[in-house]
Amino acid sequence: MHSGSAPRTSAAAQAPAVRQRRKQQAWFLDFYGSAIGKKAVMAVTGIVLLGFVLVHMIGNLKLYYPDAERHLNEYGEWLRAFGEPALPHTGFLWIMRGALILSFVLHIHAAISLTLMNRQARPVKYQGGRSYAAADYAARTMRWSGIIVGFYVLFHLADLTWGNANPDFIRGEPYNNLYYSFERVPVAIVYIVANLLLGLHIYHGAWSLFQSLGLANPRFNHWRRAFAVGLAAVIVVGNVSFPIAVLSGAVDEPEHITDEARQLDGLPGAASLSELVPGVALHA
Numbered sequence: 715m716h717s718g719s720a721p722r723t724s725a726a727a728q729a730p731a732v733r734q735r736r737k738q739q740a741w742f743l744d745f746y747g748s749a750i751g752k753k754a755v756m757a758v759t760g761i762v763l764l765g766f767v768l769v770h771m772i773g774n775l776k777l778y779y780p781d782a783e784r785h786l787n788e789y790g791e792w793l794r795a796f797g798e799p800a801l802p803h804t805g806f807l808w809i810m811r812g813a814l815i816l817s818f819v820l821h822i823h824a825a826i827s828l829t830l831m832n833r834q835a836r837p838v839k840y841q842g843g844r845s846y847a848a849a850d851y852a853a854r855t856m857r858w859s860g861i862i863v864g865f866y867v868l869f870h871l872a873d874l875t876w877g878n879a880n881p882d883f884i885r886g887e888p889y890n891n892l893y894y895s896f897e898r899v900p901v902a903i904v905y906i907v908a909n910l911l912l913g914l915h916i917y918h919g920a921w922s923l924f925q926s927l928g929l930a931n932p933r934f935n936h937w938r939r940a941f942a943v944g945l946a947a948v949i950v951v952g953n954v955s956f957p958i959a960v961l962s963g964a965v966d967e968p969e970h971i972t973d974e975a976r977q978l979d980g981l982p983g984a985a986s987l988s989e990l991v992p993g994v995a996l997h998a
Contacts, residue, residue, distance in 0.1 A: 749831055752824040757926035759817040759824070760919050764945070766814055767916070771952040774892070777965055783889040790888040818867075825860065859911040866908035873901065890968040893960055902957035913950035917942045 745751040779785040797806040877883030882894035896902045920942035959965050
C-alpha cells in the first residue's frame with residue numbers, strides 16, 4: 715500500500731468530454747426555431763392576410779355599383795384572366811391562393827408554437843389577481859377568435875368558391891352566388907358574427923404587428939391603437955354590410971347568367987336562369 719500515491723482515475727473519467735456537433739440546417743429553420751423568428755413570421759404572414767382581407771372587401775364593394783351584377787362578374791373574370799398570356803387562365807389566382815394557404819399555415823403554426831414555448835418557460839400560472847391593463851378583451855380572446863374564424867374560412871370557401879354549401883352556386887357568377895348565399899338568414903347571421911370576431915382578431919393583430927417587428931415605442935401607442943381600430947372597423951363594416959344589404963333588399967336580385975359563366979361551367983346556352991338552377995325564377 716502506497717500512502718503517498720495519487721488516487722487512480724478511470725480512463726473514462728480522464729477522457730475529455732466530446733461535444734456533439736449540432737446538425738446544420740437551413741438558416742430559415744434556425745431563425746424560425748427561435749421565439750423572435752416565430753414572432754417575425756407571424757408579423758409578415760399577418761400583413762399578407764390582412765392585406766388580402768382588405769383588398770377582398772374592397773373588391774366586393776362593387777355590390778353597390780350601378781349595374782352591380784355586371785361589374786362584380788366582370789371583376790371576377792378579370793381576376794381569373796389576370797396575367798394572361800404569360801400565365802394560364804386562373805394561374806394568378808392559384809399563385810395567390812398558394813401564398814395565402816402558406817401564410818395561413820405558418821401563421822397558425824407560429825401562434826401555437828409561441829403559446830407552447832411560453833407555457834414551458836412559465837409552467838406555473840400567475841397567482842392571485844391578474845391585471846388586464848395591457849391584455850384587453852381582444853388579446854384574451856385571440857386564440858378562440860382565430861380558431862372560429864379559421865373554421866368560418868372553410869365554410870366561406872365551400873359556400874362561395876367551391877359551391878358545396880350553396881345550392882344556388884353557379885361557377886363564374888360571383889354576384890349570383892353572393893346574393894343567394896346571404897339571402898339565407900342563418901348564413902347571413904353566421905357571416906356577421908364571424909366578421910365581428912374577425913374584427914377583434916384584426917384589431918389585436920394590427921396592434922401587435924409593430925411590437926413583433928420591433929417598432930413598439932410607447933410614444934406612438936396612440937397611433938398604433940388608432941391604426942388597429944381603424945383597420946378593423948373598415949373591414950368589419952364593409953363585410954357586414956353585404957349580408958345586411960341583401961336581406962334588406964338594397965341590392966337587386968340576379969337577372970341573368972353571362973356567356974362567360976356558361977363557358978366556364980361547360981353549359982349550353984340556356985333560355986333562362988330557371989333552366990340552370992331549379993326553383994329560381996328569372997326576373998326581368
